[in-house]
Amino acid sequence: MDQPYVTLENKNGIGFVEFFHPNKNAMPTSILSDLASTIKKADADETIKVLVLQSGGDRTFCAGASFNELVAIEDSETGERFFSGFANVINTMRRCSKxxxxxxxxxxxxxxxxxxxxTDYCLASKYASIKLSELSIGIGPxxxxxxxxxxxxxxxxxxMTLNAEAFYSADFAEKNGLYAEVFETKKELDDAVFTLAENLSKYNPEALSEMKRVIWEGTDNWDSLLSERAKISGRLVLSGFTKNTLKRFKK
Structure with a gap:
């Protein structure tokens, strides 16, 4: 059986951060923690000029929260801690200078x-449909x-949140700003990712860093905002509705 992992590979100044979990790249606390620390490590490495965030496998980029871990949550503190894992990764990405x-x-x-x-610029394959399913299990995104x-x-x-059981196509995600471009094949996607990363890695690093700050302007309150949101999810995951629903998904 394949084991979960988070890796960092430096290819000529491009830092490839990859995560994997055998259950459709679901994210337990351990993977979320490793992912945040790996991004911080890449940010501190002066030989890395730009980062690529990717996952292992072909069919699923990320299935979201680990249902098995959600089922096991028995108190609001544990629930808050779990959802704070996602908050920490997002804020680590936001604060990353690259x-x-x-x-x-x-x-x-x-x-x-x-x-x-x-991410600051996202490329996808035509198979990269998206879904915000949280309301259907009794919580929310x-x-x-x-x-x-x-x-x-x-x-x-x-x-997307209210139509919680529907997948939206990659073209929909592109049209509405999540993806910059959608590609027919995995090879075309990989080629485009590498070309963009290679180009960016040759630009003035100071300009890139300043541009990153501009892109994320107005989000300084996210440390406290996402922490408060994690408390809401941590409370809702204890509801009877959510507990009963998650048990049906448990493997």
Missing amino acids: LIIGRVQGKAVGGGVGLAAA FVIEPAVSRKMGKTIMAQ
């Missing part, structure tokens, strides 16, 4: 959409909402 390119090769659900939205709304707008975020 631009982050997203490579989304397959479906993104819940927190996976949040990760894509927290509270932690990732600021990142999704910032990229796609509050109206589209609300549409």
